[in-house]
Amino acid sequence: MSERVVPESRRRRRRPTKQGTVLSEQVIVETALRLVGQHGADALTVRRLGAALGADPSALYRYFHSTDDLLLAVADELIGRAQQGWRPTGEWRGDLRELGLRVHASYQAHPQAAMLAAHRTTGRNNETRAVEAILGILRSAGFPDPEVVRIYHAFVDQALAFAALDSATLALPAAAQAADLQVWQRRYGRLDANTYPHIAATAGLLAEDMTLSGYPFALELLLDAAEARLPGAAAAGD
Template sequence: MASRAGKQTGPPGEAASGGTRKGKASAARRPRPSLSPGLIVDACLDLLDTEGADALTFRRIGARLGADPTALYRHFRSKDDLLLAVADHLLDKGIEGFEPSGDWRETLRALCIRNREVYLAHPRAAVLATVRITRRPAEMRVIETILAALADAGFPPDQAVRHYRALVDFMLGWSCMDATYATLDAATRRGDESSWSREYAAVPAATHPHLAAAAPYLAAVDDEANFLFALDLVLDAIAARAPSPG
């Protein structure tokens, strides 16, 4: 062992080698977390959040979990299978604890807002998830909830499906656009945002009279408020077609 001065008091190398052996033994005995689909999905989402899609490999996920990458194949057949599970996990976060309202329109509005918020909290994952069909439990719960709300509005199944697709594709498309924008570097985003009050404000009225007149208002548009405005437009159109008032 070493003295307080840091000098070796035993035979040279004895404590060091013993300490190494003990450290290795302790490491070997240290329990590793049991792999589960949920644990793997969480690690995958964390990797996407911090490093993006290019870093997403079973080797990197295994390293995060302290597991052999081949062990992941016991739970997921492929990386695409895992990505679909991540996409469904995001939908699960959006519908977790959600209670439909007595008003079908408010149910649809609240669910769209919740799902978009989840996507924007994980933009790198959302870019991959919003364009996929997960065919998993959370997605089925979301679809069931939306179709039930549309049934409350009086739509028969065939019409409910058409309106479900229009509403959800609007929300997914908008969310994907916002998520993709969020993945751009800060300088690029600042340049795009300032263009409304710079280049567009300088457009001559002689050649673009309507654009010149609207330029001050273009610069004042708030993205969050604009999403809610557009969502209400879609819901207004659904309500106008609904067989039952609401």
């Protein structure tokens, strides 16, 4: 794509495509998500999107400046899906936990797209609402603004880093996923206890735990650390 996007007022396509689809930004983003899920990053091209939509590829310029602009819209869609149905309760730990797990789950539902989008900053509406919500939760909890920003940064980066890592695992062929997990049993589970006493002592636990995402536990550790930094937390613990 190139820098030929038209003004909002001129975007709407009045006639359906050959497949009966009325083009919109949302329809294009959902189609892009589906194609990337089926075919990986190579599917994110004007030609493939146009073919999937039954539209001339040039019609997509009415909605997006470039494929990168479309990728940012895909990233923002995943963030928006994470927020669907979420309402803050006023309990800051529970609200942050719920948001973090929702973001992680949203990316896991689309692992191929997550690998392309988890590291991007969109500046779009869904991301903006998420930033506002997280900052509001932390400020309402009583954290001073410098702490709010630092905790926000750590919280978001942790959620997205695990989303990208776990998505990369999910995007592997099934045989490769199984082979990676079997390493914990076939390699680490058989190491000599005299040479590797700590691995030998925990091998069974490792083989079980490494089949799961580390994110939920890591999130609890971050929330514990954040809570310890609340004003008055040290005095309350005495």
